[in-house]
Amino acid sequence: MTDLLPGDKPETLLITLSGKDRPGVTSSVFTALSGAGVEVIDIEQIVLRRQLILGILVTAPHNAKKVRAAVEETAASLGMTVDIDRGAGDNKSRRDGRSHVTIIGTPLRASAMAAVAGRIADAGANIDRIERMARYPVTAIDLHVSGADTDALRTVLAPEAAGHGIDIAVQPANLLRRGTRLIVMDVDSTLIQGEVIEMLAAHAGYEAEVAAVTAAAMRGDLDFEASLRSRVALLAGVPATALDEVYDAIVLAPGARTLVRTLRRLGYRFALVSGGFSQLVDRLAEDLGIHFSRANELEIVDGVLTGRIIGPVVDRAGKAAALREFAAEIGVSEAATIAIGDGANDLDMLNAAGLGIAYNAKPLVQDAADTSVNVPYLDAIMYLLGISREEIVAADAEAGFVTPAPPIG
CATH class of the missing domain: 3.30.70.260 (ACT domain)
Incomplete structure (x- = not known):
């Protein structure tokens, strides 16, 4: 408490110091203020390229001149500039x-x-x-x-x-940005580069035909289930061993492993929900340490793909249903989920999530999603969660991972 004379009113002062940063600046300023009996209302401080800006909002007693003199003397001894402005209240x-x-x-x-x-x-x-x-x-x-x-x-x-x-x-x-969350990712052209079904179709000699249909389906021009069944039919006769060859050729999106391992350390859960194939998606989930996966199952008879799918197709509605199911299983609300995808088949999932992210997505998807990320680095999504690259690099170093050093500048 400050001692005020009858009729005196406390004066609110905004003190702003700037200059070269060094150890002890903040301590020196508050030592000076402590002798003047002020009440601290708010503090902001940043350091940019070794230049410090320190803002302190205080309520001064009737001897505001003493506060000004103490701060100005301290700033002069530190070789810093100081501005002291009158104000009213805090910034509520x-x-x-x-x-x-x-x-x-x-x-x-x-x-x-x-x-x-x-x-x-x-x-x-x-x-x-x-x-x-x-x-x-x-x-x-x-x-x-x-x-x-x-x-x-x-x-x-x-x-x-x-x-x-x-x-x-x-x-x-709000608190959801910091709480444990569920991240649900599409696979083709999101977690990985390219489309698995096109890679499989190359083994049947239909890569170009399948690629054209896939592109139309992802733009939303075709019914997903019908287009998927027609494309899978072209895979009839392909040896099941082609699945191993395709898996070995899969290239993850840059930053995919960094995204998963960093957020797993923070308690995040992950799921892969794909219109692709469980024979590959489940292996990806195991490789990356992802908790849940849901995809279509290719029928295989006598070591050969039959060109058919077993069970219901994981389509737009199926992806959203999987997101809700996984969220319920781990006990988080839909508002605490994040969905990442690129095609029309992801729209329901993106809309169901608390945060829907269109990642290098088709225009239709970018228009519908909460936000878009169009850089080719999947781990850039962590910046949306308030996690800086410096924190990611420090966590990797502590765990023994080596990340590329940034350029000087």
Whole structure:
């Protein structure tokens, strides 16, 4: 408590120091303030390229001049500049309507940041804090924004993402971003590069035909189940050993293993839900340490593919149903799930999830998803979850993994 004379009112001061960072700056400032009997209301501090900016909001007693003198003397001894402004209260009015706006660019240009900041201001919102999540191999920036509805921000920022060739994800700032979550991923052209059915069709001499039908189905031009059965029929007579050859040729999306191992350390659960084939998807799940998998089963008789599927087809509705089933099994709400996919077959799953991410997806899917990631690194999705590249590299180093060093700059 501060001692006020009758009729005195406490004065709110915003103290901002800036200058070269060094050990002991924050300690020195608060030592000076402690002698003036102030009450600390809010603190923000950042260090950028060894330059410190420290903001402290305090309620000063009647001897505000003593506070100013103490802080100015300390700043001078540290070789730093200081600004002291009068204010009123804390910044509670800015705390309503809080969102995280994550921006990913390769590169991220000043013009794009200007456009994003402008639209946030137009929406009546304020950028309270800015954090760098990554600088290599993409630049990722997280903005803490308050004062506007999350959906409204998403709407006004979507055109800027398209116009500037960047990815922008807008999410509510709530506990779900930090809690244990279930991540459900598509496989073909999401977790892995390419389409497995096309690789199998190459063994039957129908790769081009199957590729054309697959592309149409992923755009949403064809009924998925009918198109899948017609494509699988072309695989009749292919030896089952081709499945092993295809599996050995599968190339994971860059960052896939990093994504899984990092989030598993944090308690996340994973599922693969695919319109592809269980003979391959289940093996991928086992290889990567993924908890659940759901896919179509190819019929094999006497060591040969028959061109038929056993059981019901995992289609759009089947993928969404699998997401709900896995979430219920581990006891998390649908709001705590994340779905990642690229094709029309993923739309129901993306809509069912708390956060639906279109990953290098078809235009139809990008328009329907909560957000899009169009860089070729699956682990960039972690930046949307508030996990920085520096944290990922540090965790890998502790576990004995070696990650590429970023360029100097």
